[in-house]
Each structure stands twice: as C-alpha cells, then as structure tokens.
Amino acid sequence: MPAFPATECADCGELYGFPVVACRACGSESFEAHDVDGSGTVYARTTIRVPGADHQGQEPFEVCVVDLAADIRITARILDNPGLSPGDSVQFVEARDGVFFFEAA
Amino acid sequence: MRDVSIVGMGTTEFGVLDAGVKDLGVRAVSRALRSCDVSRADVDALYLGNFVAGILEGQENIAPLVADSVGLTGIPTMKTEGACASSGIALRQAYQAVATGVHDVVVVAGVESMTSAETTEFTRALNSAADTQTEGKTGLTFPGFYGLWLDRYMYEHGTTREEVAAIPVKNRKNGATNPRARFRDPITIDDVVESRLVADPLRLYDCCPAADGGAALVIAASDRARELTETPIQVLGSGHASGRSGAYRYDDLTTLDATVTAATDAYAQANISPTDLDVVELHDCFSAAEIGDSEDLGLFEKGEGATAAAEGVTAVDGDVPINPSGGLLSKGHPVGATGIGQVYEVCLQLFGEHENQVDGAELALTHNLGGSGAVCTVTVLGRDA
Ligand SMILES: [Zn+2]
Numbered sequence: 001m002p003a004f005p006a007t008e009c010a011d012c013g014e015l016y017g018f019p020v021v022a023c024r025a026c027g028s029e030s031f032e033a034h035d036v037d038g039s040g041t042v043y044a045r046t047t048i049r050v051p052g053a054d055h056q057g058q059e060p061f062e063v064c065v066v067d068l069a070a071d072i073r074i075t076a077r078i079l080d081n082p083g084l085s086p087g088d089s090v091q092f093v094e095a096r097d098g099v100f101f102f103e104a105a
Numbered sequence: 106m107r108d109v110s111i112v113g114m115g116t117t118e119f120g121v122l123d124a125g126v127k128d129l130g131v132r133a134v135s136r137a138l139r140s141c142d143v144s145r146a147d148v149d150a151l152y153l154g155n156f157v158a159g160i161l162e163g164q165e166n167i168a169p170l171v172a173d174s175v176g177l178t179g180i181p182t183m184k185t186e187g188a189c190a191s192s193g194i195a196l197r198q199a200y201q202a203v204a205t206g207v208h209d210v211v212v213v214a215g216v217e218s219m220t221s222a223e224t225t226e227f228t229r230a231l232n233s234a235a236d237t238q239t240e241g242k243t244g245l246t247f248p249g250f251y252g253l254w255l256d257r258y259m260y261e262h263g264t265t266r267e268e269v270a271a272i273p274v275k276n277r278k279n280g281a282t283n284p285r286a287r288f289r290d291p292i293t294i295d296d297v298v299e300s301r302l303v304a305d306p307l308r309l310y311d312c313c314p315a316a317d318g319g320a321a322l323v324i325a326a327s328d329r330a331r332e333l334t335e336t337p338i339q340v341l342g343s344g345h346a347s348g349r350s351g352a353y354r355y356d357d358l359t360t361l362d363a364t365v366t367a368a369t370d371a372y373a374q375a376n377i378s379p380t381d382l383d384v385v386e387l388h389d390c391f392s393a394a395e396i397g398d399s400e401d402l403g404l405f406e407k408g409e410g411a412t413a414a415a416e417g418v419t420a421v422d423g424d425v426p427i428n429p430s431g432g433l434l435s436k437g438h439p440v441g442a443t444g445i446g447q448v449y450e451v452c453l454q455l456f457g458e459h460e461n462q463v464d465g466a467e468l469a470l471t472h473n474l475g476g477s478g479a480v481c482t483v484t485v486l487g488r489d490a
Pocket of ligand 1 (some may be wrong): 009010011012014023025027028
C-alpha cells in the first residue's frame with residue numbers, strides 16, 4: 001500500500017497535499033516531506049468527457065476530491081472507475097507529473 | 106462615502122458577433138454614452154473588465170484603446186481581470202472611486218470575444234482561471250468543477266437530475282423572448298436529461314454557451330445623477346470577496362463562500378435582507394451554479410435551490426424571480442462582459458421595460474462569480490428616489 005507523499009510545515013506542523021511555498025497557517029517557508037497513510041474517501045467525483053487542451057485524448061477520465069485519513073483534502077484522478085461515489089474508499093497509487101492517482105480500495 | 110447612481114447604459118447582443126474586443130467595447134461604451142446627457146468632457150475615468158483577449162486575440166491594453174476610440178482620450182483608464190467576474194470587479198472599482206469622491210462620472214465596461222477562437226485555444230484560455238499548478242494538472246475543467254459540486258450536492262440532498270434540469274428549462278424559456286440572448290429556443294426536461302454528458306452528472310444543456318459581447322454603464326455621484334438622466338438607478342450595496350483556489354480547498358464544496366461574503370456585505374450596506382429583493386440576475390454558468398448561488402445568496406435554504414426552480418418559485422411570475430433575462434444559460438457567457446450585462450438586464454427591470462418584466466420590480470441584485478468560486482461581486486440596485 002503506497003504511502004501518500006504529503007508536505008509538512010517545519011515550523012507549525014500544518015500538513016499539505018499539494019506542494020506549497022509558504023505556510024498558510026504560520027507563513028513559514030520551510031517544509032519537509034512527510035508520508036501519510038494513502039487510504040482515503042471520495043468526497044465528490046466527476047467524469048471529464050470534454051477535456052481541456054492539455055488532456056485531449058485521455059477522455060473519459062475521472063477526477064475526484066479525496067479525503068485522506070491524515071485530514072488532507074486534495075483533488076486527484078481515479079484510475080478508470082466511473083462507478084465511485086461520495087463515501088467510497090480509495091487508495092493512493094502514485095504521483096505522476098504533479099497529479100495524484102487513486103484507485104478503488 | 107457618497108451615494109452612487111447608474112445614469113447610462115449600453116450593450117451589444119450576446120452571441121456570435123464576428124468582432125474583436127476593442128470594437129465590442131467601443132460599441133457598448135458609445136451606446137452607454139448616447140443613452141444619457143453625459144458629454145465626453147464630463148467623464149473622469151474608464152474601467153473595463155476583460156478576461157482572455159490577451160490569450161485569444163493577442164490584444165492587451167484595451168482600456169486605453171477603447172477610451173481613445175470613443176473620444177475619451179486622456180482620462181485615466183484601467184482593465185480589471187477576475188475571470189468571469191472581470192466586469193463585476195470593474196463596476197466595484199468604479200463605484201469605489203465615485204463613492205470616495207475621487208471621480209464624479211465614470212464609464213464602466215465589460216467585453217469579451219470568444220466564439221471565433223478554435224476550441225483548443227478557447228478551452229486553454231478558460232482553464233487559465235483555475236489554479237494551473239494544482240487542479241489544472243489533473244485535467245479538471247470548469248464543467249468538471251461543477252460536476253464535482255453537483256455530485257456532492259445530489260449526494261447530500263437527494264436532489265434528482267430532473268429537478269436540476271428545471272433550471273436550464275426555465276432560463277431557456279426566459280431567453281426565448283430576450284433579443285440580447287444567444288439561444289432563443291426553449292427546451293424540455295427530457296432535452297436536458299438526454300443531452301450528452303460533459304462532466305457527470307452535468308450534461309450539455311446544463312452548461313452555458315460561449316458568446317461575444319460588450320456591455321457598459323455610466324455611473325455618477327447621485328447628487329449629479331439628475332443632471333445626466335431622468336431615470337437614475339441607485340447602487341444601494343456593493344460587495345466583493347475572494348474565495349477558494351480549487352475544489353479541494355472547500356470544507357463544504359456546495360457553499361462557495363466568496364458569494365456568501367460578498368452578499369452579506371452588499372445586504373448590510375443596502376440595509377436589506379434577501380427576502381426584500383424583487384428580481385435577481387445570478388451567475389448561472391451551469392445549472393448547478395444557479396442552485397448553489399441562489400442558496401449562497403440567502404434566497405433559499407441549503408438543499409432547496411433546485412426544488413424551488415422545479416416548483417416555479419424562480420420563474421418570472423414566481424415569488425423569487427431568478428434570471429428573467431435567460432441568464433448565462435441563454436444569453437451566453439461572454440466572460441468579461443457578463444457582470445455588466447447582468448446589471449443592464451436588472452436596470453431594464455427597474456425601469457419597468459424588460460421583455461420578461463417582473464411586476465413592480467423596485468429592488469434588484471446581480472451576482473457575478475469567477476473561477477472556482479475564487480472571486481465574487483454582488484451589487485444591490487434600486488430605483489433612485
Ligand atoms: Zn506553518
């Protein structure tokens with residue numbers, strides 16, 4: 001089960017899913033890698049059938065908002081599973097080019 | 106702070122106009138100046154909202170170019186940008202300049218030309234309103250943002266697809282009689298729920314069309330308004346707030362807090378409550394957005410926005426008329442022109458001259474939202490006493 005590569009503020013401990021350059025809570029610019037449990041829950045899901053310019057040919061694909069156990073909410077991709085709904089369990093698979101991919105747990 | 110009034114207005118129709126941003130801006134501003142007794146020498150400044158002319162046309166710096174082309178050479182000008190709220194912000198800035206006594210008479214415009222762009226360029230330009238470093242990389246589009254929104258909303262409230270479809274059906278019915286609208290043919294619930302999926306559960310007829318268009322206002326200190334027009338409209342409240350940079354940033358995705366904040370400020374300034382409003386033009390870029398906006402504006406309890414539309418409450422002759430113009434879903438969404446276009450529609454309502462007139466409309470609200478709820482302006486307008 002891959003861990004999720006979160007980022008932790010070195011000064012106040014605030015956790016972030018996406019990379020940050022300044023801490024929203026304390027203003028620090030110091031961060032450390034901090035792996036957290038990669039299991040999560042779908043908060044909301046959509047299937048993109050008309051993609052933007054940079055994702056042509058990938059459609060249809062699923063984008064979701066996921067809540068990780070570590071109280072981090074992120075927007076991510078679900079690997080080929082349009083059947084998922086809010087409340088369903090998912091598991092982090094990998095990060096690729098700044099995008100987090102999950103699959104049904 | 107001084108009171109501020111709208112003393113002139115002009116617009117193009119919203120649709121496929123085969124004209125660039127400068128020409129659309131010039132047309133709208135010229136028409137606004139002609140609509141009132143304002144001479145070129147009276148105008149102290151020009152604020153112009155635009156979103157994607159730089160990307161699509163390679164045309165930036167359009168505020169001074171428009172000013173020079175309408176005979177307003179020499180005055181201070183500026184462009185405001187806040188995605189779909191670009192011209193709502195222009196109005197807000199102009200309002201503040203007049204209210205604080207910096208200027209007495211200001212021209213405000215919004216303009217966008219989008220339909221001649223290739224689809225790839227067009228979607229790239231629109232997606233630039235999202236955070237390209239985070240959600241942009243996932244491939245989330247703006248229909249996708251509202252797809253996520255609606256997925257969560259239907260999960261929480263048990264709202265049916267048919268209830269959601271009542272919104273585009275209502276707005277297309279209203280748009281059918283608005284000569285400024287891009288789409289003027291009515292549709293049915295079946296048309297909506299059988300249209301192709303764009304970003305589940307959002308379908309094609311849940312989405313507003315692109316459009317070209319320009320709209321402009323002349324605003325002035327209220328104590329000078331009667332010199333400039335016989336029918337001033339007073340700006341009773343003005344709110345402007347920023348919100349979240351993406352779907353993942355919301356604790357409750359179905360409440361876009363920039364709207365709540367901007368509306369709360371505008372209501373307080375106008376000293377009214379939502380139930381006092383006679384007519385509302387809100388930012389229905391998607392059917393889901395109209396549901397959420399109507400709740401965030403305090404017009405309905407959470408979870409009741411779609412059922413209100415399905416029950417006819419938001420129809421022109423309903424208790425809470427919303428988007429009698431046809432909204433963005435019918436008029437189309439010339440992004441930077443949208444906010445001023447909404448104000449144009451409610452001014453007609455307050456004059457009693459709208460094609461879909463709400464009987465006795467005296468108090469109106471416009472709501473202009475940009476990005477993933479990232480920026481919002483709300484304006485409360487009333488007949489000048
Ligand atoms: Zn910190």
